[in-house]
Amino acid sequence: MKLYITSTSGNAWKVRLLLSMLKQPFETIVLDPDRKEHKAPEFLKLNPRGQVPVLVDGDKVFWDSTACLVYLARKLGGEQWLPTDAAGMAEVQQWLALSNNELHYGLQWGRGKKIGIRAIGDYEEYAMYGRNGLAVLEGRLKNNEWLACGRPTIADIACYCYTSVAPEGGFDLAAHPSVAAWVKRVEALPGWVKRV
Ligand SMILES: N[C@@H](CCC(=O)N[C@@H](CS)C(=O)NCC(=O)O)C(=O)O
Known part of the structure; x- marks a missing residue:
């Protein structure tokens, strides 16, 4: 590949x-x-x-x-990372949607604006969207180790990357302790690799 x-x-x-x-x-x-x-x-x-x-x-x-x-x-990945049963697949899909919306237009673009790699748009608007995303993650992770299906799936991979670097975009992970703990759990998974 x-x-x-x-x-x-x-x-x-x-x-x-x-x-x-x-x-x-x-x-x-x-x-x-x-x-x-x-x-x-x-x-x-x-x-x-x-x-x-x-x-x-x-x-x-x-x-x-x-x-x-x-x-x-x-x-x-067999059934591990993206299950084929209706409920499991839909559960993972919910978090892929969060990743492609609040985390992309909020955390990714907010960070881009903050560190100067995104020229256009309004930081506050991105930040508001990103904070909504973090609040949704915190709500789920308060009582769950993983985002979907009770185990690591592509939901966690998709949501992890821009969440882990969110502090560079001015987002406070300390205010989201369950998210911060989950970031560490993802980083402890076998095969985890750091950002280049
Ligand atoms: N929804 C796309 C977004 C991809 C994306 O934003 N890629 C960025 C790098 S992280 C890029 O190539 N930006 C250049 C551009 O949009 O012109 C995905 O998840 O792959």
Whole structure:
């Protein structure tokens, strides 16, 4: 398998994490965003959105971290990371939705604005959305070790990356002690790899 990333991409980190936890060897192709390699015509053929991550497995190409996580979980992870029963699959999906909404438009974009890698938009608006996401995570994790199904799933991988770096975006994890403890639990999982 081949994974296209940029060195700082949190969304690519999600896929690197699952590949590592699944012990799946892969080749990493690092694109240089300063040289706009993710907008080059050759790369746009792989992902018309011009974003990383992109996962290539033989003749199959997947863009978007969620699609990559779903593919890897179902192809290599049995029932562990994404179960096939109706309730389990829907439970995981709820948290993928939080990851793709409050955490993406809140934590990711808020951090981007704060550290100067996102030029457009309003920090306060992003921060409000991000704080809503953290409150939802805290509510769930107060009485549960994992987000879905009582065990680590791709819900945890998807929500972990931008939550763990949220303090860089001005979000206070100390005010969300159950989230902070869960971040440590994810980091203790076999195969966890750090951000580049
Ligand atoms: N929903 C997408 C978001 C991907 C994304 O935001 N990728 C960023 C890097 S973390 C990127 O490539 N940004 C460049 C751009 O949007 O032009 C996913 O989960 O993969």
